Amino acid sequence: MFSDERFFDFERMRGRYSEAAFREFVSLLNDVAYTELPLRDASGRRFAYIRVKAGSCAKAARILMTHGGYARPYPFAAMAEEIVSSLALEGIDVSFENVRNILNGSAPSGYCENLAYCMKLALDFISDDANVITERNAEKLLRLLEPPPALESGRTETETPAALREDTSGGNVHGKAGMSENAGKISDFLQALTDFVNSEDDIDELLKAAAIHFFVLHSRPIGSRSGLAARMIHLWVLARMGYHASLAVPLSRSVNAARAEYREAFTLVLRNAGITGILDVTPFLSFFAREVYGKIGPLRETGESAERFAELMKEGKITTKERELWEFVQSYYGAEEFSTKTLERDFRSAAYATVRAFVVKFEQLGLLASVKYTNKSRYRAL
Template sequence: MELKTFTEMFSDKNALDFKKLKYKFGEENLKGYLDTLNESFYHKLPLLDFKGKPAVLLPSKVNMTVQLVKRLSATYSNEKYGIQAMEDEIISTLSIEQIDSSRESVRRILNGGAPETSNENKAYGIKRGLDFIAEPANKITEQNLYQLYMLAVGDFLDERDRLMPEHKYRHDEVYVVGQNIEHQGLSSQLLSQYMVNLIEYIRRDEGLDQVVKSIIIHYYLAYLHPYFDGNGRMARLIQLWYLVQIGYTSSLFIPFSAFINETKGLYYKAFTLVSYNSKVSEGLDVTPFVSYFVDNVLTKLQKRVEPTNALEVFNNLLQTGEITAKEKDLFHYVLSAYGTNEFSTKQLEGDYKNAAYATIRNFVLKLESKGLLFSQKYGNRVRYRVK
């Protein structure tokens, strides 16, 4: 095709929507456009579509920044999971699937309370799943994936949605239904083969940006739809799990699902667009989903990623002996419980439950003087947050 036409199509605001390109530029130009992408622009992935063809990604349409990757690669080796992030993650990942859960009930479960309703069971399941993936020793294997599914979802399902004994995946077909059938999961007879290939892909270093790879893993598990229920929850969990496994432990302090939930319509639209495009091109191009995730989730969470500078300052103070063991425990608790959210001394005293108010007060004032905490006055009240 003519270079001028290809350039116009490639730079078009709907460059990732093949139906709109076809309508605007015509069927013949769309064919030439897709042929050119296949020949020179696509990165082929070692993941197969339902016809056995490699899925593809268009890297030039993914706006991943070095700054974002650097922030996500921050390491928090002293904490398993941020309590505030866990609370937000549980509420949001269930909300995405229209499962009601109150913040009060989630907090009660996080504090050791037993679930009392079906929806609280689902919240408790996500907590168990997050605890499992936060443990670095739990490597991503097919058996561990099955264990994660049972912990997070499978143990709480009705009989009709449960996996059969000795089955790691569903034994029958499944459909995602909206006004029409939006998506049909992979044939149950092929699931074991495709899932083994996905696990191999996760464990292999193919040179692709690892954060982008985590998004592809998220999409692909949902695409295969290996379970009767809980596929969305598992897709979001496995993305976090992969990031933890490669050392991006800052992801444990980031409620990814909260950002997805804020743009839930666009999230589902991205899944749908990949499916519609595949009908036009007869190939699986995951770029629309990756592009959505970078633009609507990752770029927004930069403002809420834990401040690496504060950690560096704190570690320096710890090494010089200016921070006591008690203050170390308190600081780790603040990071885990509040992240970059504000808190009061009274709130910290009540939540921590292992220090007198005078100790809490002295701790907060000391860390503020060291530049680790920032205070904000609201009338007579003062609230703090990590800088």
């Protein structure tokens, strides 16, 4: 039974084997296989996972421990993609360009962009190293992500499946009211969250962050927008654990690309708990190890261009304004092409002649590549 390809689906396992064999299987899981987590849901059910079935995150951990040296708190291009993908998982459509502009200081317009702005405020909060994970700070973060009632009243129903939008399995701490009206339950949730985050244990840290993701998603502390909170807290936990590049990698892009598997893993944990009474989060952790952490590749900010730029800085060949422009290009455009006109417009504090001189010089230095079109050139960072 332990090698069955449907190991994670207890409902099918129970149908495939005799009742006695299945009961013995569950008993063995409890006695031998489960590693208990110090979490309970609102119904008192305990959390656990199977270490050998959860997957390996060693490669992703090495990449996320690096730091590209970007001067801004986070690269705009990467985190704009994070916001767009996280909102897409809630059935909310907002353009990448508009979100990136919001991160760069533009005012939001309409319900969807205001949600993106809430996420920008949350990113600003978690990217500040001074904001360690405490109950008070966790509550602040949730309040940044909880849309004001006036904003919520104008929204349309999302396409988010019921399994994620309305978890009725007994773990909900939110109820039908907001955070203030559920202060007691929210307080218990915040204490459990921060105690687990700050506990010393031998759980793989990336898997621990994924378990916290599930805990927030299941607990629904801010109701229908708790998915946004779960994914933001996931990033916060990784950043505070020392995985600095977690704010340079749009993890939600991979989640959104495998959204069916994400929802199935979440639902499977709840279905299994209905049979065993235990929230075995192994399917959810396995999903993240395979489909999210397993998809992380080398960071742009740690490649040959970064080394070349650092050498030029040491040699005094880069001016302060050129450094600012280069950091902006890396953060705002990533691998995307841009023109001198768009760079002048987006950067906002350099004359066109300065921008033009910058792209010419950095192309000669091998840090930018130009792409020739009929009557103009566009550039991209190497």
